[in-house]
Amino acid sequence: MENLPEVKERIEVSMADIKKYIAPNATDKELFMFMGIAKSYGLNPLKREIHFVKYGSAPASIIVGYEIYLKRAERTGKLDGWKCWIEGDKAIIEIKRKDQSIPIKWEVDRKEFDKQQSTWKAMPNFMLKKVAIAQGFRLAFPDELGGLPYLAEELPSTAKLSSEELAKDEIIVDARVDDISEATGQPPEEVPPQGNVASQEAKPALISEAQRKRFYAIAKGSGKSDAEIKSFLQANIGSESTGDIQKGVYEYLCNEVGKAVAT
Numbered sequence: 001m002e003n004l005p006e007v008k009e010r011i012e013v014s015m016a017d018i019k020k021y022i023a024p025n026a027t028d029k030e031l032f033m034f035m036g037i038a039k040s041y042g043l044n045p046l047k048r049e050i051h052f053v054k055y056g057s058a059p060a061s062i063i064v065g066y067e068i069y070l071k072r073a074e075r076t077g078k079l080d081g082w083k084c085w086i087e088g089d090k091a092i093i094e095i096k097r098k099d100q101s102i103p104i105k106w107e108v109d110r111k112e113f114d115k116q117q118s119t120w121k122a123m124p125n126f127m128l129k130k131v132a133i134a135q136g137f138r139l140a141f142p143d144e145l146g147g148l149p150y151l152a153e154e155l156p157s158t159a160k161l162s163s164e165e166l167a168k169d170e171i172i173v174d175a176r177v178d179d180i181s182e183a184t185g186q187p188p189e190e191v192p193p194q195g196n197v198a199s200q201e202a203k204p205a206l207i208s209e210a211q212r213k214r215f216y217a218i219a220k221g222s223g224k225s226d227a228e229i230k231s232f233l234q235a236n237i238g239s240e241s242t243g244d245i246q247k248g249v250y251e252y253l254c255n256e257v258g259k260a261v262a263t
Contacts, residue, residue, distance in 0.1 A: 076141060
């Protein structure tokens with residue numbers, strides 16, 4: 001029997017699709033950022049690889065599941081094994097890289113992340129291990145994983161749902177707080193900022209000086225004036241400075257500013 005040719009389905013998700021089916025409450029800026037991060041890192045929102053979370057008119061959060069960190073680390077070809085375990089109220093992870101002689105070790109304290117929600121009560125060790133995995137792999141592979149979105153379990157703003165709950169089809173992740181309360185069967189809670197490394201570092205990673213110069217060169221090379229560059233940045237990231245460009249949307253912005261100038 002002859003081998004059948006492999007058929008690869010390519011699915012293009014438009015901004016209109018995201019607005020209609022995934023993030024109806026999103027602002028234009030939030031949609032732009034979500035699409036930029038998804039495209040830059042090759043994350044498919046239809047496959048639950050990246051989530052858009054928004055409660056009413058509050059600022060949106062863009063998050064991923066811990067599996068994304070594992071898959072991307074494996075893809076580098078530099079991962080030489082890892083293990084994660086529980087000691088008391090801490091989760092500890094050790095990661096080995098093929099190009100480094102000393103393993104990377106990181107620990108996470110439960111009291112800094114346990115939000116006392118149903119999933120934390122049902123499987124606290126697993127929830128804590130997920131946080132350790134995400135933070136540990138970001139440390140071990142900063143170039144490849146440093147700009148990826150955080151887990152729901154790391155951010156106070158998404159405390160009402162875990163990444164497992166976000167992955168369920170019946171959960172509407174772009175909704176009012178009372179919708180989330182009804183879906184989870186729990187009343188909404190005000191979660192204070194957590195005094196931990198993740199919340200202190202929750203600000204998205206910004207591009208380097210070299211990347212700023214490259215972006216500026218692309219814009220200038222296409223005929224943009226300084227005023228036009230500032231206007232483009234203000235419209236898309238809410239700032240006129242290239243220093244405020246996030247790593248997750250950098251390539252997307254470079255592409256967009258080039259197309260905008262070319263037309």
